[in-house]
Amino acid sequence: MLENKDYAPQCAEMIEKQLRRRGISDEAVLAAMIAVPRHEFVPRELRSRAYEDLRCPSAGVKPFRNPTL
DSSP states (O other), X not given: OOOXXXXXXXXXXXXXXXXXXXXXXXXXXXXXXXXXXXGGGSOGGGGXXXXXXXXXXXXXXXXXXXXXX
């Protein structure tokens, strides 16, 4: 299983392409998005896509709403 640090490049790309480019610049918000290990909230088979801007089911519950802020 991958460690949190193994997802750091995907997380950094999410911050730049999905958040900063949409005008989100509050450092507290960005820090929170970095701190939350999104890959731990999706089924194991979808963890490689956890930082993409797409709708996916969370582990054990109904799908999340559209992830765009």
